[in-house]
Amino acid sequence: MQVRIGVQYVARELVVDTPQSAAEVERALAEALAEENGVLVLADRKGGKIVVPARRLGYLEFGEDEDRRVGFGGTI
Numbered sequence: 001m002q003v004r005i006g007v008q009y010v011a012r013e014l015v016v017d018t019p020q021s022a023a024e025v026e027r028a029l030a031e032a033l034a035e036e037n038g039v040l041v042l043a044d045r046k047g048g049k050i051v052v053p054a055r056r057l058g059y060l061e062f063g064e065d066e067d068r069r070v071g072f073g074g075t076i
Contacts, residue, residue: 001017001018001019001020001022001061001064002063003015003025003061005017005040005052006057007055007056009056015063016044017044018042018045021043022062025042028042029054029060033054038055039051039052039053039054040057055057
């Protein structure tokens with residue numbers, strides 16, 4: 001699943017391709033927001049981690065996995 005993260009005072013959004021489901025990401029967000037200085041931690045598909053202070057989050061946008069197309073896929 002693809003998650004787009006908007007962070008306050010940052011011009012660009014973060015895009016994370018994560019194996020976690022939307023429910024798991026929402027649960028992690030709720031737990032991070034419940035703590036005074038909580039951080040949202042998301043794992044990406046390549047084994048890395050994204051860590052964002054929960055209080056600085058602007059938004060989270062969930063998207064479906066996209067199949068990558070290779071070549072010329074035009075229809076006649």
